[in-house]
Amino acid sequence: MTTQLDLPEWFGSIDVYLFDLLLKRRITHQMDVLDAGCGGGRNLVYFFRSGFNVSGVDQSDEAIGQIQSLAAGLAPHLPSSNFRVEPVEKISFADSSFDVVISSAVLHFARDDQHWHSMVKEMWRVLRRGGILFARLASSIGIEDEIEPIEGRRFHLPDGSDRFLVDEQMLLATTASLGGEWLEPLKTVVVQHMRSMSNWCVRKP
Numbered sequence: 001m002t003t004q005l006d007l008p009e010w011f012g013s014i015d016v017y018l019f020d021l022l023l024k025r026r027i028t029h030q031m032d033v034l035d036a037g038c039g040g041g042r043n044l045v046y047f048f049r050s051g052f053n054v055s056g057v058d059q060s061d062e063a064i065g066q067i068q069s070l071a072a073g074l075a076p077h078l079p080s081s082n083f084r085v086e087p088v089e090k091i092s093f094a095d096s097s098f099d100v101v102i103s104s105a106v107l108h109f110a111r112d113d114q115h116w117h118s119m120v121k122e123m124w125r126v127l128r129r130g131g132i133l134f135a136r137l138a139s140s141i142g143i144e145d146e147i148e149p150i151e152g153r154r155f156h157l158p159d160g161s162d163r164f165l166v167d168e169q170m171l172l173a174t175t176a177s178l179g180g181e182w183l184e185p186l187k188t189v190v191v192q193h194m195r196s197m198s199n200w201c202v203r204k205p
Helices: 007-011 016-023 045-049 061-074 113-125 168-178
Strands: 032-036 053-058 083-085 098-104 127-138 148-151 154-156 162-164 187-191 195-203
Touching: 007 045, 016 127, 016 195, 032 113, 045 061, 053 061, 061 083, 098 113, 113 127, 113 168, 168 195
Parallel strands: 032 053, 032 098, 053 083, 098 127
Antiparallel strands: 127 195, 148 154, 154 162, 187 195
């Protein structure tokens, strides 16, 4: 008799493209993982259950409290100090501390170009050589004619939200300036002309 795996229990609400990296074995148990802007930890359930060395930062006290509680239940081997109340642009971990940095639905909350780049540079700083930066973020790709400019790269979207939006050229230019290598091609999903979400997945050579 076979036992059916409870996928939601094992993987939580993990981003499908992060799940794709796991299936491709781009992320393995030997890697140290940081979720930058981790929230309550929706992307980390599998990593906790599987014994990964996981850390997280978020500027919300409530979110860090939630993720510390989640980790205490699923990964008691992890110290609570792995999870810190701090903004992504001011990460307190040392240079080259992680093999994987996750940024899921965080970068599009940037106030302006300077704020966006400061978050990216901090995530890149704590990433080891050979490490992976996985970012899922709102973009203008595919909905260029349906967004209303606010200021700079901030736009009002058809779904009613205001977001900092990147485009393909910006992601290509930023990857080049960092000296990064594309690990996966740029992938974008347009959700019923309401918003557009892109995946930026690069390696630090």
